[in-house]
Amino acid sequence: MRQHIEQFLYFLEVERGVSPNTVVSYRKDLEKFAEYIRGAGKAVSFVAREDITDFLMYLKDRGLSVSTIARNLAALKTFWKFLSTEQIVRENVAAIVETPKTWKKIPDVLNKEEVETLLETPSKKEWIGIRDRAILELMYATGLRVSEVKDLKKTNVNLEANFVKCSGKGGKERIVPLGRAAEKAIAGYLERVRRRLSEKTGDDHLFLSRLGRKLSRQSLWKMIQKYAKTAGIKKHITPHSLRHSFATHLLEGGAELKGVQEMLGHADISTTQIYTHVDKDRLRKVHEKFHPRG
16 A cells, blocks of 8 residues: 555645645555554455544544544545546545544533633733733623634624624624623723723724734633633633533523524534533433432
8 A cells, every 4th residue: 555655645746736744644644544454454455435434433542633533534535536546446435435524522611610710810900801801701701712802893892782793704794792791891991901002003903912903813822721720720721612611501501502503603503513412411410410210
């Protein structure tokens, strides 16, 4: 198989003009599969669809992420298409293998006590704490993505009507209620902090740095991790942690899935359904704990 891999990589680099980094990535993924198949004692012409699906499950069992497994499959699909076109194999067995979209990992979710602790961590006296508290309150109240938060303009927030308008993936706009706590935190930030920051540059974004400029995704990521560490939260915190918690707590409280989908800005309701899995897991634990035959 290694000879065929070299032919394929040469084809990608010379005839398709693929970047060196992509070639390196393909090589790594295909050599991993070649080693797996060699262990099974199979030549490339005898590889079946089941061998590829078994390999994907092998990667899953090793703890690799869904995105990494999907990348490996994409490499195999492209490789087998090449083998088929060059008539090295009679059948493209990788073509009908489905991408593991359904292997969605249930995200780490903060419980309500952890969220409360996190939101109370920023200083209420220093300007940066007032700003950061407003950011955290907004993220938990609306479920906005970090990218959506950093791109918010001051005019996107209507404190009188208590809602925020944001532009999500594909430029699709949606309106999400703010809630009283977020409204109060943002109002305090606008009154006590933002006016002074915006005087430096005139930037119209809602949340600004000390230099009066739009915040970056990286600075928001670091800010969330800093407060999580200070709050003593041991869970793995990502930029989506408050978004996950927002959706989960709404569903636990009895919100309809369709409404949560709209607030999250998911195009497909199946994307939102991952949070029902989190809720079902909680219900199962409650059942086991309290049911006499649980």
